[in-house]
Amino acid sequence: MNxxxxxxxxxxxxxxxxxxxxxxxxxxxxxxxxxxxxDSAKDARIKEVHPEVTIYRDYKEMVKSGDVDAIITTVxxxxxxxxxxxxxxxxxxxxxxxxxxVYTKQVKELNDFASKHDDLTYAIMFNQRNNPLxxxxxxxxxxxxxxxxxxxxxxxxxxxxxxxxxxxxDWRATWGGEGGGVLVNQAPHQLDLIQWIAGVPEAVYGxxxxxxxxxxxxxxxxTAVLDYGNGxxxxxxxxxxxxxxxxxxxxxxxxxxIVVEDSQKVKVYRMTKSxxxxxKEMDFxxxxxxxxxxxxxxxxxxxxxxSAESQWGGQHAGVLENFAAHILDGEPLLxxxxxxxxxxxxANAIHLSDWTNQEVSLVDFDDNQYLEELNKRIAEEGKYETx
Amino acid sequence: MNxxxxxxxxxxxxxxxxxxxxxxxxxxxxxxxxxxxxDSAKDARIKEVHPEVTIYRDYKEMVKSGDVDAIITTVxxxxxxxxxxxxxxxxxxxxxxxxxxVYTKQVKELNDFASKHDDLTYAIMFNQRNNPLxxxxxxxxxxxxxxxxxxxxxxxxxxxxxxxxxxxxDWRATWGGEGGGVLVNQAPHQLDLIQWIAGVPEAVYGxxxxxxxxxxxxxxxxTAVLDYGNGxxxxxxxxxxxxxxxxxxxxxxxxxxIVVEDSQKVKVYRMTKSxxxxxKEMDFxxxxxxxxxxxxxxxxxxxxxxSAESQWGGQHAGVLENFAAHILDGEPLLxxxxxxxxxxxxANAIHLSDWTNQEVSLVDFDDNQYLEELNKRIAEEGKYETx
Numbered sequence: 166m167n168x169x170x171x172x173x174x175x176x177x178x179x180x181x182x183x184x185x186x187x188x189x190x191x192x193x194x195x196x197x198x199x200x201x202x203x204d205s206a207k208d209a210r211i212k213e214v215h216p217e218v219t220i221y222r223d224y225k226e227m228v229k230s231g232d233v234d235a236i237i238t239t240v241x242x243x244x245x246x247x248x249x250x251x252x253x254x255x256x257x258x259x260x261x262x263x264x265x266x267v268y269t270k271q272v273k274e275l276n277d278f279a280s281k282h283d284d285l286t287y288a289i290m291f292n293q294r295n296n297p298l299x300x301x302x303x304x305x306x307x308x309x310x311x312x313x314x315x316x317x318x319x320x321x322x323x324x325x326x327x328x329x330x331x332x333x334x335d336w337r338a339t340w341g342g343e344g345g346g347v348l349v350n351q352a353p354h355q356l357d358l359i360q361w362i363a364g365v366p367e368a369v370y371g372x373x374x375x376x377x378x379x380x381x382x383x384x385x386x387x388t389a390v391l392d393y394g395n396g397x398x399x400x401x402x403x404x405x406x407x408x409x410x411x412x413x414x415x416x417x418x419x420x421x422x423i424v425v426e427d428s429q430k431v432k433v434y435r436m437t438k439s440x441x442x443x444x445k446e447m448d449f450x451x452x453x454x455x456x457x458x459x460x461x462x463x464x465x466x467x468x469x470x471x472s473a474e475s476q477w478g479g480q481h482a483g484v485l486e487n488f489a490a491h492i493l494d495g496e497p498l499l500x501x502x503x504x505x506x507x508x509x510x511x512a513n514a515i516h517l518s519d520w521t522n523q524e525v526s527l528v529d530f531d532d533n534q535y536l537e538e539l540n541k542r543i544a545e546e547g548k549y550e551t552x
Numbered sequence: 553m554n555x556x557x558x559x560x561x562x563x564x565x566x567x568x569x570x571x572x573x574x575x576x577x578x579x580x581x582x583x584x585x586x587x588x589x590x591d592s593a594k595d596a597r598i599k600e601v602h603p604e605v606t607i608y609r610d611y612k613e614m615v616k617s618g619d620v621d622a623i624i625t626t627v628x629x630x631x632x633x634x635x636x637x638x639x640x641x642x643x644x645x646x647x648x649x650x651x652x653x654v655y656t657k658q659v660k661e662l663n664d665f666a667s668k669h670d671d672l673t674y675a676i677m678f679n680q681r682n683n684p685l686x687x688x689x690x691x692x693x694x695x696x697x698x699x700x701x702x703x704x705x706x707x708x709x710x711x712x713x714x715x716x717x718x719x720x721x722d723w724r725a726t727w728g729g730e731g732g733g734v735l736v737n738q739a740p741h742q743l744d745l746i747q748w749i750a751g752v753p754e755a756v757y758g759x760x761x762x763x764x765x766x767x768x769x770x771x772x773x774x775t776a777v778l779d780y781g782n783g784x785x786x787x788x789x790x791x792x793x794x795x796x797x798x799x800x801x802x803x804x805x806x807x808x809x810i811v812v813e814d815s816q817k818v819k820v821y822r823m824t825k826s827x828x829x830x831x832k833e834m835d836f837x838x839x840x841x842x843x844x845x846x847x848x849x850x851x852x853x854x855x856x857x858x859s860a861e862s863q864w865g866g867q868h869a870g871v872l873e874n875f876a877a878h879i880l881d882g883e884p885l886l887x888x889x890x891x892x893x894x895x896x897x898x899a900n901a902i903h904l905s906d907w908t909n910q911e912v913s914l915v916d917f918d919d920n921q922y923l924e925e926l927n928k929r930i931a932e933e934g935k936y937e938t939x
Contacts, residue, residue, distance in 0.1 A: 235704065330839045370777070372779065388787060422796045440793060444765070449714050522910065523909065
């Protein structure tokens with residue numbers, strides 16, 4: 166086959182966005198094979214963009230139709246695992262929309278299932294991994310250019326969402342329909358990036374505000390302290406009520422520092438020696454010149470500045486292209502689906518830490534306890550069945 | 553009297569710095585009345601700078617001598633409260649060096665004692681309150697120009713200290729001699745400023761590293777989550793091992809935001825309406841233009857930028873001048889000594905939170921529990937008597 170035929174499940178805002186990208190030929194090795202959309206009111210629009218494509222009401226029918234080689238799951242987050250597993254079971258590749266699922270128990274089940282079908286490709290739409298800026302930062306860190314990481318601090322509050330956004334769909338910002346707020350919908354990109362770049366934390370403390378500035382039951386503000394288990398620590402702050410949003414990531418290593426502002430401007434500080442060595446070499450006289458402001462900081466490090474603007478659509482098109490190229494030509498996969506668990510576990514653990522008012526381990530995270538606590542909230546809310 | 557006669561207790565680095573300021577006439581309404589210094593090796597230097605001044609070995613003798621109207625306590629932190637109380641008891645005004653003490657129990661005792669001697673002035677050397685930049689920021693917040701505060705984030709890691717610094721004195725960075733590390737010695741300035749500007753938190757969670765990058769038993773890195781009790785939250789990060797130090801304070805209000813970099817550059821974002829109102833007014837069409845990147849952010853807020861460099865010595869001279877002017881002419885006091893408890897309580901609570909692995913209340917903070925835990929560490933260390 167020349168082009169991978171993608172089945173889009175759910176032709177809403179995100180599904181339609183992928184449909185447009187493919188219809189415009191922005192992904193060289195992929196085309197739309199079919200669409201599943203339960204709402205027939207959208208048929209006219211779908212037919213206009215994809216005149217020769219069949220519209221299914223039931224995604225299972227589409228998966229079995231022979232029309233598609235792979236699916237993408239642009240549907241409410243809870244459904245991602247079950248749809249992915251059904252596709253894999255039927256020999257169809259899967260590109261999951263992020264997050265991989267809502268709670269670790271279902272995502273683990275999916276990962277186990279996918280590992281038993283490893284002839285098929287299971288990937289996840291972490292489009293930010295395809296942002297040239299973060300790719301470059303990951304390279305710098307992986308190359309050891311700033312040494313071993315000691316701290317990360319990310320303030321990512323550029324996710325402003327007004328009440329009208331929350332009121333657009335019944336399921337949005339509910340425990341039973343969406344499974345959370347900013348942690349589940351907006352921040353998964355950064356929850357993935359921070360772990361992709363700096364490593365998977367071993368424990369987390371979370372302070373979470375539910376309906377703080379919006380009329381919703383789920384979280385609209387999060388403050389988390391990450392423990393990487395090797396001495397390194399981090400903070401992670403996000404919310405949906407900061408109209409003058411901040412996006413500032415700082416990574417401190419023992420040989421340098423990276424500061425990223427607005428996901429566009431980067432400063433990389435590279436030290437001539439490791440902080441450990443400079444610390445050991447400095448004597449009493451050195452301390453005196455430090456205190457008298459006579460230490461020449463320019464001798465200690467150099468700064469590289471660069472900036473990169475990334476087109477939002479370009480990131481997604483790149484993930485689609487890589488997914489197809491992996492299947493068609495064996496190109497290495499940018500975002501293996503199995504890595505989706507990390508962000509889900511971190512988000513779950515931040516909730517659980519806040520609910521239990523203590524730091525929570527990610528190493529022996531209690532999937533069942535989280536699901537029990539989530540179900541309590543779904544039951545209290547009274548709009549959806551518990552899980 | 554025209555000039556207040558100050559007795560300097562301890563002619564080390566800080567005491568000598570004040571001595572120099574006064575000898576050079578940089579404080580118009582104050583002069584050195586006497587000096588207490590136990591180390592006679594420093595006599596020659598003291599006499600050179602202050603030829604007509606008596607050097608005492610015992611501060612109590614100096615307090616009772618009639619040579620001084622006030623004292624300043626540039627001695628190890630533990631001693632501040634007892635020296636301050638002895639002076640007040642003998643009719644002498646007190647300017648305490650920061651921090652007010654090491655643990656809240658002794659600082660409360662001092663505050664109670666001082667309130668019974670309110671004919672005398674008890675102040676504290678919070679020189680950063682005299683930094684024009686932070687004075688202006690406090691005005692902006694107090695005027696309501698950024699509305700009610702929702703978040704504060706301060707990364708203040710410009711306190712780099714090498715091992716040679718810690719090895720300079722036996723008492724430094726010990727539990728029994730100094731009572732802590734970066735929280736007690738370097739960060740008290742910011743622990744005061746954040747509360748002076750944004751209000752006193754009601755609870756705190758702390759993650760603290762002891763001897764993480766230095767061969768010391770006390771803390772060289774701190775990550776704290778502040779809960780202001782009114783919905784607002786904050787983070788506070790400090791350490792002594794970041795050679796490329798960061799100093800970045802962000803204060804988010806419901807009508808704007810303040811971002812301070814390097815305690816020099818300030819951006820003040822003022823919104824045309826409160827975020828609450830903008831949130832309520834935005835309809836579905838507005839959300840669509842937001843998502844299509846068509847919202848004009850310039851219509852929503854204006855940015856003012858300013859910068860202010862503050863001379864370190866100038867700040868201290870200003871506090872000395874204000875202290876003397878308060879006593880001589882009734883000028884309002886910039887830093888009342890009683891406010892020193894806030895920073896000490898916050899530092900103690902961060903320790904206690906880390907030791908007990910849970911969030912700690914500042915409202916009903918358990919002074920005795922903290923002292924017990926501190927004493928355990930002093931005993932384990934085995935160098936000093938417990939308290």
